[in-house]
Amino acid sequence: MTTTMLPLTEKFLLTGREYLRVSKDRSGRMKSITQQHDDNARSANQHGITLLEPYTEHEAVSASRYARKARDEFAILMADLETGRFGADVLVLWESSRGSRRVGEWATMLDLLEDGEKLVHVTSHGRTYDPANPRDRRSLIDDANDSEYESAKTALRIRRDMAARAAEGRPHGVCPYGLRPLHDARTGRLITWEADPDKAPVIVELFERIRKGHSFKALERDFAARGIVNRRGKPFSGPHLREMATKAVYAGYRLYKGELIEGTWEPIVDRALYWDVQRILSEPAHKTRAQRPGRVRYEYTMIVRCDVCGGPVGIRLHRGRGEYMCQDKGCVRITKADVDQIIEGAILGYLSRPDVYEELVSRNDSVEVATVTAELAKLRAELQKAENESPMTVAEARMFARLIEDLTPKVADAETRLRELTTPGDLVALIEPGADVAKHWKAAPVSARRKVAAILLTPEHLGEVRIARSPVRYRWTPAAERLVWRRAE
Structure with a gap:
């Protein structure tokens, strides 16, 4: 069924449908869809083919196995060939690579064309092929x-170039908010990134306020009120601010395949501050909805407990004053202000001790902390990459699902280990050497004070605080006599 140039008397006896696609390659031969169609129309006219409705990819997508996006129109073409809805005699391609750069996919298409007794016309060859003819098929x-x-060679070259740029710490991708690209004045090529004088202070403020315990919801409201907006001119959302707070690029790192590499740009956030924030974000209070900063009004509720039944203690108003009261059975009641004064005095006295500062902060400087921190950064990057992948097939989807399932507990284990090795960032921010701890405590948001209380009011530190019943019923007993501090033996 091989066809060649038809006599003039037999012209336009065949019908054809084009598959039009612009690839992402940067070769000089790349043509637009309109240019491809014009070439196809001239060639079809010479070979007696009447063109019908084409299959047109409206986005530039690759036909190689390295493609990230699916070719929707190609999938429709294959389905039409398989079900007999193709509706023409000839598949018209500007060049053979428009169809596919994957041998297996190409062979499948040829099989479907042969089964349907269809032909292939390649405009750049000036020929019409019959897939049933062995020579044409070859x-x-x-x-x-x-x-x-050629696709494989190009992909390999790109990977090598990317690896080389990564090894040098050169910037890659879209320049993030807070930085700006620095180009060579003569060639226009990107040299590196540098701090944006208008936006970099926003990033520094973001990190500093997270370390002080401010919630993302509070930051979102404050930035919006001050007119601080993203590149699209819209206010920052809490999730966007959280994502920005995890970017190693602000600490001068280039992330490549989960590995942190020294970048060619200067950090706009101090690295000690960056790692403090990463530790804070990995703490349980930033993981569960109930414990998120900004969702609590009191420092010690649900931390202080009833000494009678062991249940949590909450707040109630009685005659215009706040009282702590057993939430489960109402076993105990006591004036809130009296208890708060005692607990706050114990916390501030503990944090003001020089030996406490030395003992707690020194835990953050060990080699083991640095090792676990680097491993956690790598695991998080791998997990984020797997979660953001767009699988092309069911097999790929299953593979990424297994990878996510494998990485998730590893990230959790590394976060737990880091918490065991380090002092939480909220605590570090309150006990800076030479700082007025009481002043910092008053200035800190309730969410930060609550997190510190949850750490210190435990048997391992100051002791778990419990409220006992008054020894004599209906007689007032000082709060100091009713507080029980349960410490580890």
């Missing part, structure tokens, strides 16, 4: 082999 398969080989 020519088309050879083209596919060549296209796949």
Whole structure:
């Protein structure tokens, strides 16, 4: 069923449908869809083919196995060939690589064309091929082999270039908020990134306020009220601010395949501050909805407990004053202000001790902390990459699901280990050497004070605080006599 140039008397006896696609390659031969169609129309006219409705990819998508996006129109073409809805005699391609740069995919298409007794016209060849003809089929398969080989060479070169740039710490991708690109004045090529004088202070403030215990919801409201907006001119959302707070780029790092590499740009956030924030974000209070900062009004509720039943203590108003009261059974009641004064005095006295500062802060400077921190950063990067992948097939989806399932507990284990090795950032921010701890405590948001209380009011530190019943019923007893401090033996 091989066809060649038809006599003039037999012109336009065949119908054809084009598959039009613009690739992402930067070769000089790349043509627009309109240019491809014009070439196809001239060639079809010479070979007696009447063109019908084309299959047109409206986005530039690759036909290689390295493609990230699916070719929607190609999938429709394959389905039409398989079900007999193709509705023409000839598939018209500007060049064979427009169809596919994957040998297996190309061979499948040729099989469907042969089964349906369809032809392939390649405009750049000036020929019409019959997939049922062994010589024609071999020519088309050879083209596919060549296209796949060129794609593989290009992909390898790109990977090598990317690896080389990563090893040098050179910037990659879209320049993030807070930085700006620095180009060579003569060539226009990107040299590195540098701090944006208008936006970098916003990033520094973001990190500093997170370390002080401010919630993302509070930061979102404050930035919006001050007119601080993202590049699209819209207010920052809490989730966006959280994502920005995890970016190693602000600490001068280039992230490549989970590895942190020294960047060629200067950090706009001090690295000690960056790692403090990463530790804070990995703490349980930033993981569960109930414990998120900004969702609590009191420092010690649900931390202080009833000494009678062991249940949590909450707040109630009685005659215009706040009282702590057993939440479960109402076993105990006591004036809130009296208890708060005692607990706050114990916390501030403890944090003001020089030996406490030395003992707690020194835990953050060990080699083991640095090792676990680096491993956690790598695992988080791998997990984020797996979660953001767009699988092309069911097999790929299953593979990424297994990878996510494997990485998630590893990230959790590393976070737990880091918490065991380090002092939480909220605590570090309150006990800076030479600082007025009481002043910092008053200035800190309730969410930060609550997190510190949850750490210190435990048997391992100051002791778990419990409220006992008054020894004599209906007689007032000082709060100091009713507080029980349960410490570890």
